[in-house]
Amino acid sequence: MRKFISTNKWKGSVIHLSPPQVLALGFIAFIFIGAVLLKLPVATTSSISWLDAIFTATSAITVTGLVVVDTGTVYTVFGQIVIMCLIQLGGLGLMTFAVLIVMMLGKKIGLQQRILIQESFNQTSLGGLVRLVKILLIFTLLLESIAFILLSISWVPEFGWREGMYQSLFHTISAYNNAGFSLWSDGLSAYVGDPIVNIVITSLFITGGIGFTVLVDLWSKRNFKRLTLHSKIMIVGTFSINIVAFLLIFVLEYANPATLGSLPLSDKFWGAYFQAVTPRTAGFNSIDIGAMTTPALLLMILLMFIGGGSASTASGIKVTTFIVMVLATITFLRGRSETMVFNRTIKLQTIIKSLAIIVISLSVTFLVLFILTITEKAPFLEILFEVVSAFGTVGLSMGLTPELTAVGKQVIIIMMFIGRIGPLTLAFTLARPKKSPIKYPEEEVFTG
């Protein structure tokens, strides 16, 4: 079956596009459709610029959550529903929807479509992909329904049926897809100590961000020892990073009067927990991000850069990439040749791939940061935070987004796009694989 994917397949088609190129073009198409809809007079309470419409559409389809205009007041319910649709489309992936449409039309899914889905989910085997997408859609619908009901229990008494259910639906979709969009300008700050809101929202975005393959693996095996290496690394990695982040943010913000300082102890715990898990890459906030201490913000920048899991609604370099790099370095320092974890060896190709992802991600981040330090007049930390937030499609901001210059907005739009498509996919699109023509002898180079 695998042999069937020959290069002739692509040579035969009229337009020579690789799967990542099709994926990127799909995102661009939805950005423009979204922007046109958001520019309609019916979508906003007061007129917005084309740039702001494109920014919002990109932020929604890439599930970032950075906002140049206040979602709750500037957009009408129509505009908000457009945003909600873009989030759900972007979060689940264009390809899932392509499959859905094909399935509904009763047609069989062709190999070319499958390769597109494969790229979209970073899956290595084609078999079972269609089944996977079906399960994903059912799972999403089920989880979002439960979350919607739980949030409604909290918000209907507060806002009434209509408004309460609408808020529950919007925040459910935004949270599951790691979009970070909120209808309240201060995010979830009003619910910093509310257990139901905290648990439901974080459960949604952690589930959405850990990667669907991990969830399927957990569901089918129900035994940690029998899980795949990928699932083990994702679960242990996510858990460890969250614990460390929680403890550090709790200590660093404990006495900060602008964030956790004035809150009772239980709210301090919830606030630290929420802000520890949201940077990878949910983007909601329950305290004022811009008022946090510098070391806590630095920690959040690292967390935003790491991001979530492969084949998920999260972006960033991914937890696995981060863990593989750390393990490879420890292996090298211990003078061993093979990187081992959970009684398995990590392929050398995976290590080199991780290295490439990190180098490309750091390069892109540096370049965008460099441009924004030229165009923007804000403090360096605010710019750095904004750039990494866009790269990881996180959506947290110290408050810079609405004050960006036109060039700044354009650059952040491109960065959210790169962050979501994946720096690696983008780079692959730019440079197609070639075979090495000649083999040269090895020679020593001193490094370090």
Place this chain on the structure above:
Amino acid sequence: MRKFISTNKWKGSVIHLSPPQVLALGFIAFIFIGAVLLKLPVATTSSISWLDAIFTATSAITVTGLVVVDTGTVYTVFGQIVIMCLIQLGGLGLMTFAVLIVMMLGKKIGLQQRILIQESFNQTSLGGLVRLVKILLIFTLLLESIAFILLSISWVPEFGWREGMYQSLFHTISAYNNAGFSLWSDGLSAYVGDPIVNIVITSLFITGGIGFTVLVDLWSKRNFKRLTLHSKIMIVGTFSINIVAFLLIFVLEYANPATLGSLPLSDKFWGAYFQAVTPRTAGFNSIDIGAMTTPALLLMILLMFIGGGSASTASGIKVTTFIVMVLATITFLRGRSETMVFNRTIKLQTIIKSLAIIVISLSVTFLVLFILTITEKAPFLEILFEVVSAFGTVGLSMGLTPELTAVGKQVIIIMMFIGRIGPLTLAFTLARPKKSPIKYPEEEVFTG
């Protein structure tokens, strides 16, 4: 000969120390001797604290150049000569001096000493090391003499014989060893457009920072094509980085009234050139670093992180490490398995080593930055600049150094030490090589 280096050699010695450990201990010993000498009443015009004395000694022996007190006014000539000696000792490497002492005593150099020198210079073969050290000393003396005479021609007419020659000697030693110490509080700002000072000082620190093995290779081959791969990468890499840095700094600072803005065009060229080559890792400045534009400062942070060449007076991750990483990433993106450059293949082990160096360097920098954002009350960019400057033993500062808290000074002292010893050497010292006991099967992990 190589087989002779058995582990029994170490087991047999009374104190079980590896070469990197001995090297680190040697540096610590000189820091304390230096600090005691600088704390003597005869060394300063007004009393300084032990912490400031240790800071100065560490900054001198690690050839960093960060200063908590003004070298030209707080230290007496005695104190300045102590600093000069520490710079020369640190720059050439403790091990070179150990060999020199052994040679002067007429004794034959033992294998253990040779291994120490090998670690010190990052050399892979033991043969010819003693000869290399001899040439290094002669070369240093020769180059420093020429530079001393040229600078004297410029400064004796200005300051008179005594002062002019003293200034020339101090700045020659400081420049060749990439120390960045100056007797003037504004560095070389008075000579921003002076061709002789610009050419002599930059020639000294570029020569000292490119790596002695490259110079020997150049001297013996005198033909680019016949050079070693290491030399080729160092020369082309250094040249390319300097050109790009020059152009960017020229454009970014052209209209900045606090730096190049008010200068005539020729001075603008010299100023941009000097500031482009000094971050890797000379540390002198001919314009006010703290007044530079944010994008130019960001660029300098990258240059400081990259640093100079292996087996040189420079620190940082090294130009070769940077180039190898970039080449490995390009290779991966092009779908090739072997990283090739100048018709040679770079060993996989070198790529993994480079990866380890970058991961360790980024981790150390992040950790120190994190601590300083807790202890210091300065803008984030100033702290970041200071931390990377200490890591790369560069010595450039936006002005934070004298205002550091006691904890901040202690952390920067440790960082300069780590920067000079080399993150990799330090990590090797902490974690000794072990053999893998079991081989596990490979398993796929999705990254990115």
